[in-house]
Amino acid sequence: MTDPLHPRPPRPNPPTPGDPLDPIGPAPRPPRPGLPPIPWTPFGPGDNHAPDPQGIVDDAAKIRAILGKAAVGLTGMRHGPGRDGTPPVVVESTRAVGLWPWILIRQQTGDIGERPLDQQAITVIGYGERNSPDILLTTAGPATEPTEIGRDGMAALTVRAVYEIHPGFSYDAWVHVWNLGRSPASGVRVRVFLGPTNRFLGGRQLDLGDRLAVDSHRVVKVATFAAGLPGDNAIGMMTAVAECLSDPAEGDRNPGMDRHCAHRQIYTSGI
Numbered sequence: 001m002t003d004p005l006h007p008r009p010p011r012p013n014p015p016t017p018g019d020p021l022d023p024i025g026p027a028p029r030p031p032r033p034g035l036p037p038i039p040w041t042p043f044g045p046g047d048n049h050a051p052d053p054q055g056i057v058d059d060a061a062k063i064r065a066i067l068g069k070a071a072v073g074l075t076g077m078r079h080g081p082g083r084d085g086t087p088p089v090v091v092e093s094t095r096a097v098g099l100w101p102w103i104l105i106r107q108q109t110g111d112i113g114e115r116p117l118d119q120q121a122i123t124v125i126g127y128g129e130r131n132s133p134d135i136l137l138t139t140a141g142p143a144t145e146p147t148e149i150g151r152d153g154m155a156a157l158t159v160r161a162v163y164e165i166h167p168g169f170s171y172d173a174w175v176h177v178w179n180l181g182r183s184p185a186s187g188v189r190v191r192v193f194l195g196p197t198n199r200f201l202g203g204r205q206l207d208l209g210d211r212l213a214v215d216s217h218r219v220v221k222v223a224t225f226a227a228g229l230p231g232d233n234a235i236g237m238m239t240a241v242a243e244c245l246s247d248p249a250e251g252d253r254n255p256g257m258d259r260h261c262a263h264r265q266i267y268t269s270g271i
Contacts, residue, residue, distance in 0.1 A: 095181065101247040102181030102211070103188060105240055105255075105262040106134045113180060113259035122256030125263055128237055132255070132262035134176035135192075135240050137162050140224055141172055147221040148206055154219060164267045167228025173201055175240045175262075178217040179208035181247070188244045192222045193253075194266065195237040201225045227268055236266045 038046035068090075075088040082088045095102060104113040108130060116122070124130050138160040149157060157174065165171055173192045179185045184207070191203040202223025209215040222240070240262050243249040249260035 095247075097182070099183045100181050101179050101183050101185035101188075101208070101244060103185060103208075103242050103244060103247045104178040104180055104259045105132060105175060105242050106178070107132050107255040107262050109133055111259075115257055115259050117256040122254070125255050128235070128263065128265035131264045132240070134178075134262055135238055135264035136174040136176070136219070137165065137238075137264075137266070138172045138174065140170040141221075145221075147204065149219050150215065157219065164269055165227040166269050168226070170224055170226050172221050173223045173225065173238065173240075174219050175222050175242065176217065176219045177206070177208065177242045180211045180216075182210055183246075184209050184213070185244045185247065188242055190220055190222050190240065190242045193239045193241075194225070195239065198239075199229070201238075234268050236268065238264045238266050240264075 040046040040049075071090045072087050075090050079088055102113060104111070107117075107125060117125075121130075136157065138157060139162060141160070146153070162171065175190050175192065177188060177190055179188075186207050188206050188208055189203060190206065192201045193199065194201055202225065204220050204222045206218055206220050207215075208218060239253050241249055241253060241260055243260050247260075250258045252258060253261045255261045255263050
């Protein structure tokens with residue numbers, strides 16, 4: 001209803017949507033344009049669709065078929081066709097026969113790295129009743145002596161070997177590391193620990209040739225350490241670990257389970 005005291009002047013034209021004088025108010029703003037879709041990336045912001053289990057299985061089957069065909073072709077190139085011209089039989093390649101390193105520290109003479117050992121052997125090794133022939137302790141040598149020796153220097157090193165250490169004296173820990181694989185092993189890391197506190201004594205890095213090479217096994221001076229430090233016991237276990245990037249250790253330092261590790265019992269007099 002129009003107020004007679006304050007008449008509203010007539011408008012020449014009808015109000016248009018959005019006119020401030022329009023009794024229904026201004027027109028709504030135009031909608032904002034939609035944001036561009038987020039591109040799909042694995043495990044990224046755009047990866048929000050449900051996986052297709054059957055599609056994954058089908059893709060895996062296709063990949064297995066391609067790999068199987070390649071394995072047959074490579075086997076034929078290496079060994080020739082099968083009997084009567086049939087496709088060659090693909091034989092599963094293990095690390096021992098494949099083109100990989102096979103790092104080993106022997107726990108006994110004649111050890112070729114077969115693991116795990118039987119439970120009785122594991123128990124005997126754990127109690128320190130079987131010392132590794134590849135862990136050697138000697139009196140500390142001069143700083144100028146070689147830190148790696150081959151077969152020719154082993155006899156002279158054995159002459160310096162000791163089987164009991166005395167507090168206040170320094171000793172060298174040597175480890176004989178083998179590569180029984182068909183591929184060279186580069187950057188082999190060798191470390192030595194002394195129990196029961198697993199005191200880290202030192203580490204060294206070396207390169208080994210393949211199993212047919214002259215340098216397939218080397219004796220390396222891993223650490224020079226002082227005997228009888230706090231925490232050492234009269235009877236301790238020295239543990240050696242050797243591994244490389246292409247043949248890592250398993251981490252449990254149990255020689256009966258892992259060929260990369262070996263134990264030797266150490267006697268310290270006067271503690």
